[in-house]
Amino acid sequence: MNYFVTGGTGFIGSRLVARLLERGGHVWFLERPREVGHLERQYSRWAAHADRVHPVVGELGEENLGIPADVQRELSGKIDHFFHLAAIYDLAAGAEVQREINVAGTRNTIQFAAAIGAKRFHHMSSIAAAGLYDGVFREDMFEEAINLEDPYFETKHASEGIVREECEVPWRVYRPGIVVGDSRTGEMDKIDGPYHFFKAIQKARSTLPQWMPTIGVEGGRINIVPVDFVVNALDHIAHLDGMDGKCFHLTDPKPRRIGEVLNIFAEAAHAPEMALRVNARMFGFVPSYVWKGLAAFRPVQRMTASLLETLSIPKEMLGFINYPTRFDCRETLAALEGSGIAVPPLRSYAHRLWDYWERNLDPDLHVDRTLGGRIKGRVVVITGASSGIGKAAALKIGEAGAHIALVARTAEKLEETAAQIAGLGGKASIYPCDLADLDACDAMMQQVIADHGHVDVLINNAGRSIRRGIENSFDRFHDFERTMQLNYFGALRTTLGALPSMMERRSGQVINISSIGVLSNAPRFSAYVASKAALDAFTRCAAAEFSHMGIHFTTINMPLVRTPMIAPTKLYDNVPTISPEEAADLIVDAVVHRQKRIATRLGIFAEIAHLLAPRVTELGMNEAYRLFPDSSVSKGEKEKHQPSPEQIALAQFTRGIHW
16 A cells, blocks of 8 residues: 655654654655754654655645655555644744644645545544533534634634545545553653653652642543554555545543542652642632633732743643643554553553653753853953952853953952963953942942943852850940941942843842851851851842843852861861852852752751750750850960860761851
8 A cells, every 4th residue: 555644754754754664554644844854853764665655845835745746656556545734732832833834734635645546534633623522522522622722723624624625536544542651662752741740750850859738730531542443443444445434532541630640650650649630620700801801910920830830831831730621542452452552551551651750851951951062252240359269150150251350459369369270271251359448339330331241140249257155245246347347238239230231121030158056056156157147138128039041140058168167276276167169059050950959958857956945945046156166266266176076976967067
């Protein structure tokens, strides 16, 4: 037998072509002009029968598919089965292009099939042709379809209607369910159907332990079928006698509800499952105008859009949560009887679909997550860049291709850092400045803008720490003033200097280096923690104000870092700390991923403990305060205290917290 296939280069079509070639005949397939020379994957699938597969260049949107008359004469009378699979399978595609391909393309295709004298025409429709029919949609139903406002539903229904009414060749129609990857290999070509929820499942897995029960939706029944079933069923039914003029639902006779489907994939992903699933129809008592009013409320729109973007879920998918249609498939089951072709249980192959998605289709795999991809050619201002964390970050970011504006008090040290960046192939400019002098801050930022035109990323790293109990600070109010002056007012001044250029470009990022002490409320660091807490609060407020402008704010609650700032406290020689290079990696992560906050697990635990059990946590911190006395240096004496085993043990247990 000989075959002609439109859509033969697609996900379903290329597998159907391979199946037809196994029958021993020749297959002609429609090849769009832009596909010529770019079908290596498809040809590899057909390699064993390459001598019997023939491309025909044409376009669905043209009369007779734009195929030349001489090719039509060559095909005339040769084609036993004409398969029309080409269409747009995309809920988010525009209405105009869907009508051009799905409707006009189908009309052009049946005219071409008749022109070459094809003996039988097979049309791949979709369950979308039923619209949002409330109830059971049978295979002999068509006109009963309702709620076809969505362009995809409308055009799939219209194209099937054209076949039914205008096709001169004996025809058969097939309506597959939501097609997912191969049940044997998991292979899939795009994100569609249930795959849109995989990112949410992945995020739940990374946030919560697998055993933790969650709450979700129950939803309507969603009909999922693997591509290998669709191809095998289509091939088998197409070659049966006596089936012309019929429609076949290539669907699962026992579809599952959306909540069940998501739980099956959560199990496959080792993610927490929804122990309580709420049926959204229970909210049907709320008048529709209330929902429409909420949906039109701008803050609701922005929050919904942000959440959907974070979870990689298109808004069109929300309309299918309560999908109302079920599909009777008795004609299909009867046609497949004795063939061994059946829809496998989703649970038997869900793990393969998940594994293939996570290895090949996860959107995060295709995003440039390199530092260079984010900041190459950008202007990055780093304060406190002459040593410690700031210098380590400057070297990494400078090597990645950014132009670094190095800010610190000592010009000589800045020149050393700039020379090292140049040695790594980067660019750096130095801006000596005492950030505790607010007028100097303003002048420095004005010079940066004058030199570079704008600031892309500002990293407020410069800071001062004082370890001294309050009882030893009664006559040292200046400790609080100078700490606040640098850690808060200095950072605030540089931020205010950078924001106008970011607003003008509607792009930018401010990264503020805070402390784990803000989360743990570390005793003896009241001056330091208060200044950093003020910076954290400003960051949260600013983020809310500038979110719509594309300006990102990130707070890094940095754990204890071995820098010159902590050197006077000899206790820290015997406690675990991270290196400046490791701290710089946290800054790099912030630049690349633009998180709202970066903190250690211990820091987050300390914050939650203070929230849930403030009195108990306070007592624990008090015990630690009494265990770690003020240093001799803070009293103006030479350091002579050697840490006790108890102190070292607690410091090891609370890794990264300042004591």
